[in-house]
Amino acid sequence: MRNTSLNKVHELARRDSRVVFIGSDLGVGTLKAMKAEMPERFFMEGVAEQNVVGMAAGMAMDGLIPYVNTIAPFITRRCYEQVAVDVCVHNLPVRLIANGGGVVYAPLGPTHLAIEDFAILRALPNMAVVAVSDAEEMKRLMDVSLDWPGPLYIRLAKGGDPVISQPTDDFRIGRAILRRPPGRVLMVATGATTERCLRAAEILAAGGVESGVLHMHTIKPLDVGALLSLVPGRDLLVTVEEHLLAGGLGSAVLETLVDAGVSLPKVVRLGIPDAFTREYGSQETMFETFGLTAGQIAERVRTAL
Amino acid sequence: MRQDSPIRQAARQAEARPLDNRSKHLRRLVVEGLLGGGRGHIGSSMSPIEILRVLYDEVMRFDPANPKWPDRDRFILSKGHGCLAQYALLADKAFIGRETLATFCKRESILGGHPEAGKVPGVEASTGALGHGLSIGLGMALAARIQQRPSRVFVVMGDGEINEGSVWEAAMSAGKHKLGNLVAIVDYNKIQSYAFTDEVQPLDPLPEKWAAFGFDAIEVDGHDVEALSALFRGLRYDGDRPTAIIAHTVKGRGVPFAEHQPSWHHKNKFTDDEVRAIAAALEDA
Numbered sequence: 266m267r268n269t270s271l272n273k274v275h276e277l278a279r280r281d282s283r284v285v286f287i288g289s290d291l292g293v294g295t296l297k298a299m300k301a302e303m304p305e306r307f308f309m310e311g312v313a314e315q316n317v318v319g320m321a322a323g324m325a326m327d328g329l330i331p332y333v334n335t336i337a338p339f340i341t342r343r344c345y346e347q348v349a350v351d352v353c354v355h356n357l358p359v360r361l362i363a364n365g366g367g368v369v370y371a372p373l374g375p376t377h378l379a380i381e382d383f384a385i386l387r388a389l390p391n392m393a394v395v396a397v398s399d400a401e402e403m404k405r406l407m408d409v410s411l412d413w414p415g416p417l418y419i420r421l422a423k424g425g426d427p428v429i430s431q432p433t434d435d436f437r438i439g440r441a442i443l444r445r446p447p448g449r450v451l452m453v454a455t456g457a458t459t460e461r462c463l464r465a466a467e468i469l470a471a472g473g474v475e476s477g478v479l480h481m482h483t484i485k486p487l488d489v490g491a492l493l494s495l496v497p498g499r500d501l502l503v504t505v506e507e508h509l510l511a512g513g514l515g516s517a518v519l520e521t522l523v524d525a526g527v528s529l530p531k532v533v534r535l536g537i538p539d540a541f542t543r544e545y546g547s548q549e550t551m552f553e554t555f556g557l558t559a560g561q562i563a564e565r566v567r568t569a570l
Numbered sequence: 571m572r573q574d575s576p577i578r579q580a581a582r583q584a585e586a587r588p589l590d591n592r593s594k595h596l597r598r599l600v601v602e603g604l605l606g607g608g609r610g611h612i613g614s615s616m617s618p619i620e621i622l623r624v625l626y627d628e629v630m631r632f633d634p635a636n637p638k639w640p641d642r643d644r645f646i647l648s649k650g651h652g653c654l655a656q657y658a659l660l661a662d663k664a665f666i667g668r669e670t671l672a673t674f675c676k677r678e679s680i681l682g683g684h685p686e687a688g689k690v691p692g693v694e695a696s697t698g699a700l701g702h703g704l705s706i707g708l709g710m711a712l713a714a715r716i717q718q719r720p721s722r723v724f725v726v727m728g729d730g731e732i733n734e735g736s737v738w739e740a741a742m743s744a745g746k747h748k749l750g751n752l753v754a755i756v757d758y759n760k761i762q763s764y765a766f767t768d769e770v771q772p773l774d775p776l777p778e779k780w781a782a783f784g785f786d787a788i789e790v791d792g793h794d795v796e797a798l799s800a801l802f803r804g805l806r807y808d809g810d811r812p813t814a815i816i817a818h819t820v821k822g823r824g825v826p827f828a829e830h831q832p833s834w835h836h837k838n839k840f841t842d843d844e845v846r847a848i849a850a851a852l853e854d855a
Contacts, residue, residue, distance in 0.1 A: 285716070305716055316705045316739035323709020326687075326695065329716065331709075347736070350699045351706060355687060 266424045269400040270362055273407035274332045275299040278306055281411060285324060287317050289335040314344040321359045322351035330358050330411065336370070337363035337379030337420065341386060352416045353389045359416050366396060366420030366456060367507030368542065368551040375541045379420070384512025386418045387485040393438055394484040396420040396456030399428045402482065405436035413438055422457045423548050429460050441481045441488035448475020449500040450566055453492075455481045455514050458505040461552070464559035469566055476503075476566060487517050489525065496522060499530045501569055505562060507552075510536040533569045535562060575777070581791035581818035589824055590795070596623055597824045597852050599658035599671060603681065604837075605845060606672030610683070612848075613834040615654035617759040617792070617819040618726055624798040625724055626659045634665045637691040641719050644694050644710045648703020649728035649757060650684035651836070656693070657681055665692035701734025703727060704754055708740050711752040711812075722751045722807050730762025733771045738783065741814075745784020748810035754785065756814070757792065759821035761832050780814035792817030825851045 271286075275296060278284040286296060287308040300307040310317050314335060321331035333340065340363050341348070352359045363379060370377035386394050393415065397403050399422070410417055417438070434442050444459060445466050454462040459480040466476040479495060481488065496502055504515035515534035522529060537555050544554060552558050556565060574582075589597070596619050604610040626632075630643040647656045654674070661668045666680070673679035680689045684698030695706045707725040714721040727737065744752050756776065764770050773779070777787035786809075790801050798817075805813055821835070822828030825848055840848075 308712075310743050311739075313736075313739035313742065315701075315736035316708070316743055319702050319705025319736065319740065320709040320712070320743065323695075323706035323711075324713045324716075325709075326706070327710050327713035327717070329713050346699055347702060347705070350696065351702055354696050 266400045266403050266421050266426060267364055269403045270407060270419065270421060271296050271334065273404060277407065277411050278303060281330070283328060283330045284411070285329050285331050287321055287331055287333045289314055289317055289339065291334065314339050315347050318344040318347035318359070319351045322347070322355060322357055325357035325359050326355065330360070332360045332362060334362040335364065336377060337366050337382055338377060341379060341382045345385065348386070349389050353391045356391045356415050358414060360410055360419060361417070362419045362421065364421050366422060368548050369423045371542070371547050371551045372545045374545065378542060380509050380537050381512065382418070382420060383484050383506070383508050383514060384516070387517060388512070392416045392418060393486060394418045394420070395438060395482055396422070396484065397430070397482050398422070398456060398459045398480060399426045399430055401428050402430035402434070402436060405430070405434065406438070409436065409438055420456060426457055427460050429463060439483045439486045439488060441479050441483070441491040443477065443491070443495070444480045445476070445478040447477025447495055447499055449570065450474060450476035450503065451479060451495055451499045452476055452503045452505055452562070453479045453481050453514065453518055454505040455484060456507055458507055458557060461557060461559045461562055462505050465562035465566065468559060468563040472567070474567065474570065481514060481518070484514055484517055487521050489521050492518060492521055493525055493527065496527060496530065501531050501533065501566065502529070503533045503535065503566055505557065506536045507557065508536050509539065510534055511539060531569060533565060535565060575789055577789040577791060578818050581793070584791055584794060585820055593619060593623065593795070594824070594852055596658045596662060599661055599668070600654045601848055601852060602671040603654045603657055603674040605840070607674035607676065608840065609675060609838040610654055611651040611836045612825065613759070613761065613822040613828055613831065614649065614652040614728065614836070616823045616825060616828070617821050618652055618655050618757040619658070619823070620793045620795055620798060621726060621755060621757065621817055622655050622659045624795060624802060626663055628799055629802040630724065632692070634663050634692070637665060641721055643721055644707065644723040646695050646697065646703040646707050646723070646725045647685060648697055648725050649700065649731050650697030652728065652757070653683070653685040656685060660690065660692045666690065700728070700731040701736040704737050704740035704744070707752060708744050708749065711744070711749045712747060714751055722753065724753045724755065726755045726757055728762070729756055729758045729760065729767050729773060730770070732756060732773065741780065741783040741785065744812045749812045750809035751807055752812040753805065754780070754812065754814045756816050757819050758816050759819040761821040761830070761835060763835050765832050776816050777814070780816070784811060785814035786811045787814045787816060789816045789818065792819035793823055827851070
């Protein structure tokens, strides 16, 4: 997914002379072809995320479209004030591409996990927050990213994620995609959890429970219309996210429904509890710890019904 | 015991030199804002007046009737709390009306306690959170290079501001990119909010620090109009090193009882006596 995203930056840069790439201190050979082809629009600025984001803002103030890339916690926590003030206050078309969203970097410990990124970024006015499910969907996001008028945060998943998106999706930032029509249950998921929910829905269907899956790839601006049309009439609404329960997708969905005056069905929010992680392993084993595997999601749904 | 540089010593000796009429006029514009708003960073706005005066009068290319002219030079007041100095120059150059100064910090005013891009014509970036302006200026200088524009970028920072690590991140990048079109200016008035910089976070040797980051570092008496003018005229702007100007200034310059006084960094109200004293000082300065 990361290579797909970065190669797309190169492709966009060929298409549009406003596009520049800024990395911090990425892996050997990152976007080598772009660097060779257009060195004046390729920047690798070192382990200095505050400067990278401020510099991107300065470029965007003068009409460029910077795609900035580094590891998720460092492009969010480390330079939060630059993201808030330089990028969001000025409402600039800076794109933040965050490697290893959620618990992708499980073996590296809590310094390298981004489990509050949705919360802190969606709190910023003007910011859009997107977590696609697979590399094919990433291509579609990158294509539409060029014309997105304001700041955009792109959370990358692990890579090699099963492809569940469709060429016919008509992908648009801010418009959720209904992956499976709802029955008594509607699951709302984002990023890597959408695929888990689809498998959970299969398990539930085998037991006679029809569950829909709404892929909310854009956490902000949230697709209010999709929620208002799909939530009423369900017995159970489940939100599933690779993120702390505080302030993420589940919070955003509930805020939206409450503000719209919708009478809520029973709600279950699945995600990471209010604690920093204490184990290593892999993204998948951490999903297991937090009850986010397909089987566990299905079980939580059955219990709640 | 630290040896003061000759320029720093000379700047100190020159403090008794009276301000000329134009410098007094610009300070009176600052006071129109201060009194209109009933508050403001008076010390921080008085120290960079001559720096801004020379930049706006003699150095920078801009068009008040077309503030977004692409080839203009960019000016960023990274120490946004000194915004009354910039507002004074923007009023003087007719980017904004002089009467606007009196609306400083009022509810519907375009002039807040920190300058905002998109509200105030001639303000390039919203600043106030310290340590952001040099990175933004770096991005603008790189954009000028990519877009093959002749624009130069001038960033004025406070001395307390450069405690921020982000400033030095930006400095490293500017040196690496050999941005001759970028000029970083430190308004070195030796006082930050709490106390003297030497007490809170000593900065010296400052020119050496900037030079080590790849800048041509130059010291100047930041109130000496002729020296500033000669310095800016002498820069190439198309060389392969960015410039750092360490401008030795006096906090509160022009208001004698505020000069060198940490307590005059910011005031959120003025007594009638203080208002009268400030006005009188600028008549006699």
